[in-house]
């Protein structure tokens with residue numbers, strides 16, 4: 001099992017399941033019901049009220065170790081109890097890992113009792129769809145894969161210099177022009193608002209929340225090429241960009257009458273599509289005397305929309321609401337001012353979690369600016385979020401300057417995202433790299449069944 005549960009008590013013997021099973025779902029718990037139905041279908045088990053074995057999902061408020069906690073009992077029956085649909089859903093994911101990945105005639109489940117709840121509520125994966133556009137179907141497949149490992153936040157980096165990937169109805173050229181190419185000068189692409197609503201609904205059914213990021217006020221060349229009035233008047237380079245430099249573009253912060261209505265329109269439409277609590281406003285890699293003021297005004301716009309902001313660590317210099325989350329990305333960054341103010345952190349330290357870096361030293365086609373030796377599985381696993389105070393959890397980004405396609409995205413994310421999942425879910429006492437490699441190594445057929453084109457990690461025996 002990955003991530004390893006809080007408490008596993010093994011009993012002796014096995015529970016045999018063959019042919020059919022009596023599935024009883026809980027009313028008002030749609031994601032766990034859908035997950036358990038999908039599981040028994042994949043295992044070729046017929047649902048039959050008279051079957052020898054019952055698989056029951058039960059809402060039980062006494063399971064009170066937090067909103068994602070569950071208990072799984074396997075004795076003469078299989079029972080998952082939780083106070084919430086999310087808890088039941090995670091119980092089903094654990095069960096999914098205890099069954100084989102592919103159907104067979106008969107199954108033997110270990111008798112045991114599991115009590116489980118996560119250490120951190122934020123267990124994230126970030127995909128940069130701005131440098132390289134990836135199709136909606138890939139994002140849906142990724143959500144299903146995340147769910148198996150109890151990852152629950154999919155952060156989409158929706159805009160950058162090389163592309164604007166979200167339809168904005170009040171500023172249509174953003175997607176039509178800004179979305180028309182990518183980092184290699186290829187055809188690019190964008191998601192319609194309908195596409196993203198569909199993804200939000202699909203993700204919710206897998207207990208995954210989509211976190212939309214519009215990167216402001218830097219990383220905005222695609223927006224400037226779409227609407228040149230957003231740039232300062234002395235800027236002459238207003239074309240679409242398909243290189244890999246960073247930090248050269250920005251909204252013109254001395255034109256507040258132009259840029260703040262733009263930011264307000266964009267964030268209003270984003271908030272309308274994505275129902276979650278947070279809007280990620282970027283805020284990275286830009287130097288401007290009016291930077292802090294921009295972040296504060298964007299935070300105020302989010303407040304009027306009833307939302308909180310997330311911003312990259314640089315925004316810690318601004319006086320944002322204490323509800324803002326800051327995303328740490330340089331290992332040693334001095335984030336103390338934000339902690340003093342009371343802000344919480346999403347932990348994405350580049351030397352542990354930047355999955356655009358190699359699975360091994362000198363892997364071709366990867367970045368290495370943060371760690372020359374690459375970021376092997378063991379390194380990601382060694383990250384200890386418990387050493388931070390005021391952290392909501394961990395998130396691993398894949399920047400896509402060098403990620404040209406789905407196979408490459410898979411290679412960068414897997415199996416390292418499974419390590420991220422365990423680091424964020426499991427207790428420090430339950431983490432042990434040797435045991436992790438045995439447990440994850442055994443789940444290879446599950447990754448195969450999901451069609452993941454993972455890196456064949458030698459330390460897993462793959």
Ligand code: TNX
Nearest residue numbers: 246284285312329356367399
């Ligand atoms: C830094 S991390 C960036 C991205 C790049 C990435 C490449 C961060 C907030 N900004 O714009 O894609 O490095 O590794």
